[in-house]
Amino acid sequence: MTYLAAEYQGEATLNTVEKTVPTLGEKDVLIRIEAATICGTDSHILAGHHYAKPPVVLGHEFSGYIEDVGSKVTAVKVGELVTVEPHIFCGNCKYCRIGKEHLCLEKLAFGVHLDGGMGQYTVVPERTVYKVPDGISPSVAALTENVGCCLHGIDRANIQQGDSIVILGGGFVGIVLAELGRMRGASKVVVAEPNEARRQLIEKRGFIALDPLNQNIQEEIMHMTNDLGADIVIEAAGRRDTAQQTLNLVGRGGTIMFFGVVPPEYTVSVSPNDVFKRELNIIGSAINPYAHHRSIELLKRLNLEELITHHFSLKDIHTAFEVAQKGLGLKVAIHPNRGDL
Incomplete structure (x- = not known):
């Protein structure tokens, strides 16, 4: 055949x-x-x-x-x-x-x-x-597979009740990560996304949407967190500029997770002394180990x-x-x- x-x-x-x-x-x-x-x-x-x-x-x-x-x-x-x-x-x-x-x-x-x-x-x-x-x-x-990748990322981020989360990139995975983060007990979920239609959908789902083309994301996040920075910052756009930006948005003892697929030829600058002083956790998240079954169970809840x-x-x-x-x-x-x- x-x-x-x-x-x-x-x-x-x-x-x-x-x-x-x-x-x-x-x-x-x-x-x-x-x-x-x-x-x-x-x-x-x-x-x-x-x-x-x-x-x-x-x-x-x-x-x-x-x-x-x-x-x-x-x-x-x-x-x-x-x-x-x-x-x-x-x-x-x-x-x-x-x-x-x-x-x-x-x-x-x-x-x-x-x-x-x-x-x-x-x-x-x-x-x-x-x-x-x-x-x-x-x-x-x-x-299901893509949701599983997001679920693994949320597992890796180790979100605690009351944490504040910033997600850079409001595409499909950014929205799913936001939903899963809220399920884990995040008190505030902010998504930065330049596309207006996506921002409207993000707000419709009950999240805070910021426009990186017309708003200063760092100033907005510091204002929302009393100048402390976010507990979790997730790069979900796969861009070098947003990957670099994560370091300016995370608070002391916070976690940066690189989830988006930044092209391999791109790099960002990281100060080891800054990571040391602020006790930052910088992690990655790859594919969806042991998450497929759990993802299926969540499909109906994620709209x-x-x-x-x-x-x-x-x-x-x-x-x-x-x-x-x-x-x-x-x-x-x-x-x-x-x-x-």
Whole structure:
């Protein structure tokens, strides 16, 4: 059986190609993709800022219905809606053996090293598949992996009841991080975002929205915190200037978390003496270890449907990426098996 898929072919080239469904292994499942959402990583791959192994079908955030299963698959059945935790770990390196699989030295990812979800079908191992509860749409189910990344970040930030949080970047992950931070008991959640429509949505959700183009973010944060600075500052825009800005916004004993994917060629200046004197915690957050199941349990509470602002068929994949890259919406969904969009 053949199917259509959006294949990254290197050097910023993304083409729709016809592929053949591979033979199922005894512990594999065949998924008919219902929705795949565009992540910043996908855009970074096309821009040459993130590694991928071409030719490869993009998409690591996706959901779909089980079409067929291998002879020894027991966890899922044909017809069930599922989402996929898109990583394969070696199981043998130090990090896999100490419970830090996400730092695996030989990690592989669907949509980066292995064919992902921006196609009509994909084949994945049973162990990566999670059933989606009733009442959750395929588009929201596709967001499970990204929510898991946010959940891991919030775990890493170690938010305490009453903490103040500043999030730089009010895209999809910025909003989800804000929601999760509030769930953890943050007393004040501030999101800095230049896009007016996003700021309106952020305020609608009950958070404080600041405009970095027309407001002095440092002055605003110091005013809100009685000149103490925020307890937690999260960089969620993936920009060098906002990464640098975090140091001016965090208070003594506070935590800076780099969550956004700043291009690897960019650096920021950090004074070790400043980190020492203020006892700052500077941490990173990578992917979503052991968070996929918890993410599914949270989907209904996060009101994610309104964050999926655009829907496209596979034939309009280039338009979909253009919308995502220009920041014209929040989450952009691809529906490979629908041609009526």
